Amino acid sequence: MDYYGWMQLLQGAWTTAWISMVSIALGVVIGLVIALIRMAKLPIIDQILGVYVSWARATPLVTLALFIFLSFPSFGINLDKHFSAILCLTLNTSAFNAEIWRNAFLNFSSGQKEAAEALGMRRMTYFRRIMFPQMVVMSLPALVNEMSFLIKGSPAIAVIGVVDLTRVTNRIAAVTYEPLLPILCAGILYMCIIGVLIKLQQMAERKANYLAG
Amino acid sequence: MLNEKIHTGPVETPKTVQETAPVVELPVQYPKSESNAQDIVKVVNLSKQFDGIEVLRDINLTIKKGDVVSILGSSGSGKSTLLRCMNWLEQPERGSIHLGDERIGINPATRKPLKYKELAKIRERIGMVFQSFNLWPHLTVLRNVMEALLHVKKMPKVEAEKIARAQLEKVGMSHKLDSYPSMLSGGQKQRVAIARALAMEPEVLLFDEPTSALDPELVDEVLTVMQSLSKEGYTMVVVTHEMEFARNVSSQVVFLEKGILIEKCPPEKFFTHPDSPRVRQFLKLDGA
Numbered sequence: 001m002d003y004y005g006w007m008q009l010l011q012g013a014w015t016t017a018w019i020s021m022v023s024i025a026l027g028v029v030i031g032l033v034i035a036l037i038r039m040a041k042l043p044i045i046d047q048i049l050g051v052y053v054s055w056a057r058a059t060p061l062v063t064l065a066l067f068i069f070l071s072f073p074s075f076g077i078n079l080d081k082h083f084s085a086i087l088c089l090t091l092n093t094s095a096f097n098a099e100i101w102r103n104a105f106l107n108f109s110s111g112q113k114e115a116a117e118a119l120g121m122r123r124m125t126y127f128r129r130i131m132f133p134q135m136v137v138m139s140l141p142a143l144v145n146e147m148s149f150l151i152k153g154s155p156a157i158a159v160i161g162v163v164d165l166t167r168v169t170n171r172i173a174a175v176t177y178e179p180l181l182p183i184l185c186a187g188i189l190y191m192c193i194i195g196v197l198i199k200l201q202q203m204a205e206r207k208a209n210y211l212a213g
Numbered sequence: 214m215l216n217e218k219i220h221t222g223p224v225e226t227p228k229t230v231q232e233t234a235p236v237v238e239l240p241v242q243y244p245k246s247e248s249n250a251q252d253i254v255k256v257v258n259l260s261k262q263f264d265g266i267e268v269l270r271d272i273n274l275t276i277k278k279g280d281v282v283s284i285l286g287s288s289g290s291g292k293s294t295l296l297r298c299m300n301w302l303e304q305p306e307r308g309s310i311h312l313g314d315e316r317i318g319i320n321p322a323t324r325k326p327l328k329y330k331e332l333a334k335i336r337e338r339i340g341m342v343f344q345s346f347n348l349w350p351h352l353t354v355l356r357n358v359m360e361a362l363l364h365v366k367k368m369p370k371v372e373a374e375k376i377a378r379a380q381l382e383k384v385g386m387s388h389k390l391d392s393y394p395s396m397l398s399g400g401q402k403q404r405v406a407i408a409r410a411l412a413m414e415p416e417v418l419l420f421d422e423p424t425s426a427l428d429p430e431l432v433d434e435v436l437t438v439m440q441s442l443s444k445e446g447y448t449m450v451v452v453t454h455e456m457e458f459a460r461n462v463s464s465q466v467v468f469l470e471k472g473i474l475i476e477k478c479p480p481e482k483f484f485t486h487p488d489s490p491r492v493r494q495f496l497k498l499d500g501a
């Protein structure tokens with residue numbers, strides 16, 4: 001593998017990393033917003049979101065990516081492939097994250113809220129200062145898990161032409177005729193990216209021990 | 214039918230500054246002559262239903278400044294519900310509750326429920342201690358007590374910390390300031406919860422079975438704290454099964470039976486010659 005091959009590989013890694021990170025960040029926030037709206041139990045909106053969550057969780061990423069990439073042009077909208085990739089990953093991960101956040105809401109004891117209310121604390125203050133910090137720590141293992149699923153599932157976006165870390169190994173192999181080295185390197189790079197996430201999760205779990213009692 | 218009060222302008226919330234005299238002086242501008250400046254909490258014709266079943270019926274109760282009222286009664290008689298109505302954690306269907314000369318939960322002019330922030334304002338003046346402590350597990354002991362001072366009273370941090378330290382000292386928890394609740398025993402948790410309520414300088418403290426979740430050997434440390442509060446002149450309403458506390462510490466004992474207040478008298482009378490046969494039976498006074 002020559003210098004050009006290595007550069008291509010790193011570029012692929014960068015593409016996977018930034019598209020995943022943007023999708024993860026959007027997905028965590030959108031998931032929270034969906035969970036918040038669903039906790040309010042607004043009649044029709046709740047059902048629509050429920051259908052979305054079930055649909056997005058049941059659809060394979062490749063199918064979703066192709067669907068987005070092919071359906072928008074038929075409405076006369078031409079999507080950038082990177083944008084399509086982010087849209088696809090975000091739609092998918094938001095649905096999973098919404099369920100994780102919702103679980104955290106449902107499992108939260110009412111006692112802490114009553115204590116806050118009895119002290120005259122406002123709802124928003126309670127959410128910001130008491131509930132949300134604990135929800136983050138408690139949900140983080142599940143969220144990180146979902147993040148690593150997203151990264152491992154991200155090669156699906158190659159079907160719409162994004163040259164990600166997996167796809168780029170094909171291209172390198174086509175020139176060098178040695179497919180093993182680039183795919184091995186790609187595997188190691190995936191491990192590095194996910195390793196950072198696992199580290200995060202471990203830190204969160206240590207913090208979560210305080211909350212156990 | 215309801216004892217509606219007419220309000221005359223905004224009421225000033227007096228605040229004491231000395232830590233040695235935590236009981237707040239009430240404003241003396243009462244609209245009705247029957248009201249007394251010494252009345253802190255007035256419960257008038259209060260009724261509350263759960264799913265169509267009446268759990269409180271026509272409760273009338275006046276709590277004076279410095280009173281320690283024990284609420285007794287068998288399980289399911291409505292003790293917790295009555296206490297929780299007093300700070301509107303439960304909303305009664307009929308009757309009214311007054312703190313000083315303000316009505317709790319309902320705007321007396323419009324007869325509509327108070328806005329949440331108005332309700333929150335009045336709740337600041339009522340402290341509550343729960344059976345299950347309800348400390349916030351992600352905050353240290355000190356932060357648990359400071360939290361409402363910082364984010365409800367909007368105090369500067371230095372001042373909030375000073376008050377929190379003083380209150381924790383009072384309940385004997387100064388040595389655990391930086392511990393998290395999960396590291397404490399039940400008795401210690403409850404003492405922190407008491408300090409958290411005290412820090413807000415409430416005009417009345419509500420306790421819902423504060424020792425029922427504790428191992429027997431930890432009950433006394435909490436009762437001792439409560440007894441010292443009563444000596445300092447705090448106004449307290451205590452739902453309890455601790456007969457010793459009711460007898461020795463409280464100034465009034467109230468007995469609830471199936472949602473009805475059937476006896477209210479000083480402990481001397483309550484424990485020796487109560488009027489109600491049901492209370493005599495409860496206390497096994499008839500030797501039966």
Ligand SMILES: Nc1ncnc2c1ncn2[C@@H]1O[C@H](COP(=O)(O)OP(=O)(O)OP(=O)(O)O)[C@@H](O)[C@H]1O
Nearest residue numbers: 263264268286287288289290291292293294295422
């Ligand atoms: N949230 C609720 N929904 C429906 N019913 C309730 C609710 N809370 C209390 N009840 C019912 O109201 C009645 C009075 O309950 P409450 O908790 O006030 O009794 P208590 O005197 O405090 O009893 P305990 O000594 O067991 O704590 C009981 O029959 C109870 O089942």
Ligand SMILES: [Mg+2]
Nearest residue numbers: 292293294422
């Ligand atoms: Mg109870």
